[in-house]
Amino acid sequence: xxxxxxxxxxxxxxxxxxxxxxxxxxxxxxxxxxxxxxxxxxxxxxxxxxxxxxxxxxxxxxxxxxxxxxxxxxxxxxxxxxxxxxxxxxxxxxxxxxxxxxxxxxxxxxxxxxxxxxxxxxxxxxxxxxxxxxxxxxxxxxxxxxxxxxxxxxxxxxxxxxxxxxxxxxxxxxxxxxxxxxxxxxxxxxxxxxxxxxxxxxxxxxxxxxxxxxxxxxxxxxxxxxxxxxxxxxxxxxxxxxxxxxxxxxxxxxxxxxxxxxxxxxxxxxxxxxxxxxxxxxxxxxxxxxxxxxxxxxxxxxxxxxxxxxxxxxxxxxxxxxxxxxxxxxxxxxxxxxxxxxxxxxxxxxxxxxxxxxxxxxxxxxxxxxxxxxxx
Numbered sequence: 001x002x003x004x005x006x007x008x009x010x011x012x013x014x015x016x017x018x019x020x021x022x023x024x025x026x027x028x029x030x031x032x033x034x035x036x037x038x039x040x041x042x043x044x045x046x047x048x049x050x051x052x053x054x055x056x057x058x059x060x061x062x063x064x065x066x067x068x069x070x071x072x073x074x075x076x077x078x079x080x081x082x083x084x085x086x087x088x089x090x091x092x093x094x095x096x097x098x099x100x101x102x103x104x105x106x107x108x109x110x111x112x113x114x115x116x117x118x119x120x121x122x123x124x125x126x127x128x129x130x131x132x133x134x135x136x137x138x139x140x141x142x143x144x145x146x147x148x149x150x151x152x153x154x155x156x157x158x159x160x161x162x163x164x165x166x167x168x169x170x171x172x173x174x175x176x177x178x179x180x181x182x183x184x185x186x187x188x189x190x191x192x193x194x195x196x197x198x199x200x201x202x203x204x205x206x207x208x209x210x211x212x213x214x215x216x217x218x219x220x221x222x223x224x225x226x227x228x229x230x231x232x233x234x235x236x237x238x239x240x241x242x243x244x245x246x247x248x249x250x251x252x253x254x255x256x257x258x259x260x261x262x263x264x265x266x267x268x269x270x271x272x273x274x275x276x277x278x279x280x281x282x283x284x285x286x287x288x289x290x291x292x293x294x295x296x297x298x299x300x301x302x303x304x305x306x307x308x309x310x311x312x313x314x315x316x317x318x319x320x321x322x323x324x325x326x327x328x329x330x331x332x333x334x335x336x337x338x339x340x341x342x343x344x345x346x347x348x349x350x351x352x353x354x355x356x357x358x359x360x361x362x363x364x365x366x367x368x369x370x371x372x373x374x375x376x
Contacts, residue, residue, distance in 0.1 A: 068288035069151035070259020072216025155276035156218030159344040161186045161370035166362040170200040181362050205360050210264045217259045219269040224262035226294045234294035250295040260290045271345040281320050300324050312348045312364050
């Protein structure tokens with residue numbers, strides 16, 4: 001028979017306890033290492049705020065903003081004037097040319113001297129009254145000169161018809177969106193239509209239409225329609241008969257004085273000015289335009305930053321950079337325009353920046369000339 005097993009001794013209990021203690025310590029160490037490793041592997045990295053690239057530009061002090069008056073081009077009158085004035089108007093130009101060449105005050109003082117000069121002969125005194133009659137017509141010509149100097153005259157030549165497609169990038173409330181846009185520009189030399197559509201993700205960012213005529217002022221809008229997401233379209237009308245700008249979404253009205261634009265035609269008016277005479281663009285130059293929106297109108301001060309070279313659809317392109325910066329305290333958006341002289345001054349890039357930093361960036365991806373109409 002086998003002998004019964006001996007009961008466990010105290011040393012056996014001690015050995016077993018030590019083993020379980022080491023197992024417990026090892027388990028704790030392994031848990032600590034596992035937690036440390038897991039926190040490194042699965043921790044969420046903090047977002048890095050990368051500040052948006054800022055383009056610095058030195059802006060020179062500008063004169064106070066006033067409602068601009070744009071004057072029509074004098075091209076056609078200049079070509080016909082020599083033929084009419086050459087044969088019969090030679091004796092009259094001499095006195096007429098002296099009036100605009102001298103200030104108004106200098107024109108008035110000689111008339112007073114002739115009428116009241118004490119040293120004139122009797123014949124001269126008799127001849128003075130007849131000369132006083134034409135002198136009355138000279139002050140009438142002087143106000144026309146001051147009215148002419150009150151406005152600004154630009155030579156314009158709108159770009160040919162084209163379809164421009166853009167890659168769209170938008171930042172809205174911290175989220176980036178990508179999409180596409182298109183501008184369709186039609187002109188027959190006497191009228192124009194412009195449609196702009198831009199979308200990002202599943203919503204439309206911009207949807208505007210401008211149509212009107214092309215005359216001595218350049219681009220002259222008649223109607224401007226703007227459609228926003230989930231809102232009724234607004235219509236701004238440039239009433240030639242009423243000589244007013246009126247709005248479907250407000251009771252405001254403004255008088256027409258020549259050269260007024262809407263928020264989309266202003267880009268094409270700038271392109272027309274560049275094509276009309278490129279010397280009208282110079283670093284620091286200011287082009288003031290009275291621009292109407294969906295509810296009201298105000299003067300937009302467009303400042304030419306200068307010539308730059310940017311990447312357009314993978315190609316380095318020489319452009320003129322023009323900006324519109326709203327007045328301090330305004331809630332209007334900033335507008336950056338890049339016009340390419342080697343591509344008929346088409347807008348190859350547009351950027352609309354809100355006061356809170358959100359923006360919509362449109363960069364040209366494809367350009368197609370349209371043969372349906374041609375500009376001047």
